[in-house]
Amino acid sequence: MNDKIDNLKEKFRLALTSTAKVISDDFDLINKSSENEKKQNLQSVEIDNLTKPSDFIKLRAETDSSALKKKFSNEFIYKKNLPANTSSRSLYSIAEKIRYEALGGKMLKGIEKNFQQNYSHIINTKRKDQLKTKEDVPVTEAFELYMLKNFHQIKLNPLTTKMLNFWEKDFEQSIEKHKKFLQENLENQNNYSSRFSQILEEMNIFQSEEDEEKKEDNQDQEQDNPSNDDQDKDQEDNKDENNDQETQATLDADYNVDEFNLDEQLSDTESDEQSSEQIVQKNLDNINLDYKIFTTQYDEVTKAEKLENADEAAKLRRTLDQQLVGFQDVITKLANKLQRQLLAKQNRAWNFDLEEGLLDSSKLPRIIMDPYNSLSFKKEKDLDFKDTIVTLLIDNSGSMRGRPITIAAICADILSRTLERCSVKVEILGFTTKNWKGGQSRELWNKNSKPKTPGRLNDLRHIIYKGADTHWRQAKNNLGLMLKEGLLKENIDGEAISWAYNRIKKRKEERKIMMVISDGAPVDDFTLSVNSGDFLEKHLKKMVKFIENKTEIEVLAIGIGHDVSRYYDKAIKITDVNELGDVMVSQLSSLFETKKNFTKD
Known part of the structure; x- marks a missing residue:
């Protein structure tokens, strides 16, 4: 038994x-x-x-939560946006946990069901004999109920409704106006967590606690100077207190959002791998520390299909297809050239005389001559290019309007189709700004008395035209959206490179290639008018140098009408946009012939 x-x-x-x-x-x-x-x-x-059904439900939910944290939650972003007010950090942790759990619920119905059942059980087993004032309900408990109700759609029972009622007006007063933004940005951790941090910092519920602390500090300062013995004792007490505060700060920053702590359990067992990753991340953090951003709350990472309705997207795709007609001969030639090169490598790479695999027909005569001979099999070798992802990062600035952006869209279309046939994943990204000359970021800067050297001062728009795991047929209409009127504005290349890098580095493929198509230097008029003239260029150079020298990702840049070699080691300049397709294919082909040798310092 x-x-x-x-x-x-x-x-x-x-x-x-x-x-x-x-x-x-x-x-x-x-x-x-x-x-x-x-x-x-x-x-x-x-x-x-595990003795009761609820124990099994709890364990399933905790396991799901931990796995979702590993998939959707970035520790650097989490720590970067931690509220300065330590009292808010427990609520910030709850908000992050609910975010990635809500994403998991959208991803799989089974996950959603596990969370629904587990939280419903927790709610239904809460027992509070005395619920007369706010003091009887911890704010963290009430906040979790509020988040479950609004972001997980968990139904509260009469008891938990009563618990939440003590605090709900306080939460609503601060969060209600941001709720739509938060729900729309569940997939964008930086937007979500920076906004939540701002909300929590401004919440009135913590002001009384801060005032009390200040009052106590003032009382301490007003006291007479203590004796030497008292001073020694005070110094010892202060030392203990500082140690306690440091321990608490460490705990706050340790990113313990949930009880199961899956990635905390893995940290020791993968220490060697993580230490090198931490060095890389530290280098990246240092670059970003030198680069100032006034606010990220108006930035946007969006899928292309959200920029326009399906009918308009189809219409723009037809416009792109009409442009493709004139390039049909060139397209066929380029696609065949690249595919021939890749598939030729594939066809040559076989292992023979194996005990299993595909039957090797060339060895059949020996079986006919001697039936006691064993059959011989062959198997295709695993090749580098089959375990490869290519990211195309396309400048969507106003200066690309017209023929340049059309050619870029056509070439992205060609490469996506061709590389997919050769088992190479392709991601197509675009970058621009939401507005000209500052947008909402500038308005906020004006309201805040125009502080000097505010850093980047415009609203970013990063666009996903095609995800790496999305088939070309599913995303083909999105590529036509590059021709959308009014889309192309200004270009902040450094942050776009950083965004594309953070996406590609998470991929499991062994070979990672980033191809940037741009027509010159980063330009955002208003940012440059209130910062140094080389503010954006310096960040771009540092970001590219970091990726080229400190990571395994291979970077190739194509400048349309401009020499971009001052930013990128591998850079090609083309004067005629009609050259773009041939250059992209030939450069990719050469990359597949050689592989970057990378050794972490």
């Missing part, structure tokens, strides 16, 4: 770990070896004390 129970437990553990791997996109999640590692990994999920 015990063997049967143990077998069921093991099956349940395997089901949990398999689910976590799929959700988190980390298929090495449980491939650990040492005993110490096993203690910290999902194989050690405590299932011996």
